[in-house]
Amino acid sequence: MKVTLSDQARQFIALFEDVTGASARDCVVDEENDRVLILVGAGEMGQAIGPGGTHVREVEDKLGRDIELIENADTPEAFVANALAPAAVYHVTISRNDDMVAYAEVAQEDVGVAIGKGGRNIHAARLFAKRHHDIDDIQLT
Structure with missing residues (x-):
């Protein structure tokens, strides 16, 4: 199944991956709830969150929005x-x-x-x- 990303979502993924070192498989900008939803690679949730949540908080600070993470899975x-x-x-x-x-x-x-x-x-x-x-x-x- 092919997922199309907006330019903004691609920029958010690049920032997320640079800050966390985890891979992002998808990103949806939820304007209604002022948040960004990111699909994290399977097994990479800990890396994405970081020690004590430092990685995800840094991304939130840079974007000025809440980040919500979902971990990918095979099935x-x-x-x-x-x-x-x-x-x-x-x-x-x-x-x-x-x-x-x-x-x-x-x-x-x-x-x-x-x-x-x-x-x-x-x-x-x-x-x-x-x-x-x-x-x-x-x-x-």
Whole structure:
């Protein structure tokens, strides 16, 4: 699946990679919530965050926006679980009918975390799941 990046997103990726040393696979500028969503290479989340969060804070300071990171994964199921982090996701099932829907079993106490304030977290998860795995929707169970 091909992902198209804006010029601004490419600039943000370059800055992110220079500061953190981690690779960025995708970037979406969420103007509505004044944040930048970055898809980090699988296994590179610790490098992206840095000791005590120093790397991500430095990128936030340089951009003047909040940065939210999602870790990439090889399978759609693992990708959805990562996209909903830090919520505890027990299991993800992908249903392929007319639409492709991911059903994520989330710990009851973490449903609010998975959804996020005003639906921000679930929106970001759905956006990246569509862009990278052609998943039309994510439903929490």
